[in-house]
Amino acid sequence: MSGSILFLIHLIGFGIVFTVILAGWILNRRFAREKDRQIQLYVGGLMRTIGLLSPVAAVILLISGIGNIFHRYPDAMSRWYTEGWLVAKLLVFVIFLINGTIYGPRLARRRMTAAKEIAAGNPPHDAEVNFAVLNNQVTLFYVVQFVLLMGIAALSVFGTAKHVGFFG
Numbered sequence: 001m002s003g004s005i006l007f008l009i010h011l012i013g014f015g016i017v018f019t020v021i022l023a024g025w026i027l028n029r030r031f032a033r034e035k036d037r038q039i040q041l042y043v044g045g046l047m048r049t050i051g052l053l054s055p056v057a058a059v060i061l062l063i064s065g066i067g068n069i070f071h072r073y074p075d076a077m078s079r080w081y082t083e084g085w086l087v088a089k090l091l092v093f094v095i096f097l098i099n100g101t102i103y104g105p106r107l108a109r110r111r112m113t114a115a116k117e118i119a120a121g122n123p124p125h126d127a128e129v130n131f132a133v134l135n136n137q138v139t140l141f142y143v144v145q146f147v148l149l150m151g152i153a154a155l156s157v158f159g160t161a162k163h164v165g166f167f168g
């Protein structure tokens with residue numbers, strides 16, 4: 001496949017992951033502030049549906065990223081790790097991936113369980129406190145994911161020998 005098409009697919013992957021995080025953040029604010037419990041559960045369901053796009057985006061980015069490596073370094077396997085920006089980017093990507101596939105969904109599941117218990121009436125005595133703590137943790141999760149994503153984008157764009165080459 002031509003390098004330009006791979007690169008385009010890579011940028012589409014970036015667009016999808018950016019949208020998932022932005023939409024997730026907006027819906028999360030709505031979820032946390034919603035007083036009507038049924039609407040809250042509905043918004044939680046929407047968040048889950050949008051979240052299902054993130055593994056798709058991760059696979060697109062990984063496959064097209066590997067393609068980019070072969071395109072950028074024709075003798076790829078012997079040279080790609082000599083560029084610091086790319087090694088740093090891959091390390092941040094792994095953290096981003098682990099946070100997004102394990103920690104985030106686990107928090108979201110626990111929060112939905114708490115929301116359902118409250119909506120059903122007769123929740124455990126500490127349900128409201130637990131729910132508020134989970135709300136804060138999910139918000140923090142989105143902030144961390146956004147910062148990591150911007151870090152990956154910055155490393156990609158400003159890396160050595162990239163465009164103006166911020167780092168050299």
Ligand code: HEM
Binds near residue numbers: 071072
């Ligand atoms: C959230 C994940 C990722 C994001 C947001 C992202 C974003 C980007 C962006 C915006 C560029 C264009 C930089 C530029 O030239 O201005 C780029 C290039 C590149 N990406 Fe990624 N990327 C991600 C994951 C990956 C992964 C997992 C790999 C490798 C397995 C990878 C390998 C590359 C390579 C080699 C280039 C340079 C292509 C070239 O200059 O010819 N990326 N990435």
